[in-house]
Amino acid sequence: MRAVLAAPPPTLLVVAKEPVPGRVKTRLTPPYTPEQAAALAEAALADTLRTLSAVPAGRRILVLDGSPGRWLPPGWEVVPQPAGGLDVRLAAAFAGASAGGTSAPALLVGMDTPQIAARTLAEPLSAARRQGVDAWYGPAADGGFWALGLARPTPETAARLLVGLPMSTPHTGAALEERLARAGLVVGRLPVLRDVDTAEDAARVAALAPAGRFAARWRELGDAGAAAAGTTAAAAGTQAEAAGR
Template identity: 65%
Template sequence: MSGGAGVTLLVIAKEPRPGRVKTRLSPAYAPGEAAQLAEAALADTLAVVRDLPARRRVLALDGSPGDWLPPGFDVVPQAAGGLDERLAAAFGGCTGPTLLVGMDTPQLTAELLAPALADDAWSACDAYLGPALDGGFWALGLSRPDPELLRGVPMSTDRTGAAQRRRLLGAGLRVRELPPLRDVDTPADVPLVAEAAPRGRFAATARRLAAGDRPAPGRAAR
């Protein structure tokens, strides 16, 4: 098998529950509203991954699945520890070429991931890295998933992407970059990401919240 059909697609995410996700969106967005945006971002991401050619689709989840999860995914629990340990464990459960994406880039498209899913994607490349505009990374592909390539990399800083790239190069890997994307981390990111993917569920949720159609106090967020 070659190309996308031989790749494991790995998504790492938190269950979109109020108070547990997108806390940096507050106070501009209430916890329930932030959870709505997180759920929409996750749903958009999973929809793209569902439709891509893959040997296996895996969701490494902190929490429990909900009705936002489409069929076709193997759900595995995230490991304990910091983000580097959780990412390392997620890769450690995979074999063969594996491409990781997070839940923070609902503007994800098949075209953005196409270089890592082409028939010759891994013939002259050992790793793919998708840099995020905040200094992190939104995608990481490894031809041979090695947890030690992630353990100890400082996460959630403006130097994370550069540190991860140094780790890959230091291991002698040939690295190709995917296009940079903006993560949804702060309130300012919400309209910019929605504009980049105006037809998605995330954009529709952002527009609805901006228009003031917000759940009444005590009403469960969806």
């Protein structure tokens, strides 16, 4: 009981890009325009930050590529992403969280899962539940991962797990699990969640969290997105017909 009471609250990390048209959610275009895709990305980021604001934490850090906007809620520190590939930037986020010799666990999520619920993280990160757990792993439906946590984050551990990890492939999550196992870590598994990468993903995620900003923005853009999809399909059909002449 004494150890539970003395356990430090976790550090929450969100790694994100500033939602600028043409720089975020490019796989949503088409059917969406770059501006519409950026609007969906902004809503996803706002939902993620708002949800994590409700998770008990000692620090909340947004590791941002770009500049913060009105979507940033109070209580968040903002630090810039370093240069390098995504693997290097994720490892650096953990290294930053452990600076100063803190013994607090750290959990990192991206901006692609606006359907996440606060209890999904609050329960496993609670002092009572995290006893004996070395890491947390949240698999994504596309074969990647949406969350990674370390009970004792150090730059060395983060680098060993993340640097050189093949990113954005159907096998990224499996490769990370293999590294966690080789490191001998006791892993707490989080639920499988769907990242928002494609228009189909956006529709499914909006249905899972209909009360969020992401779902509201998706509904606002629904007609425009459908129209864009129809235009794209019609153009493809015209090209195919021309090719067949």
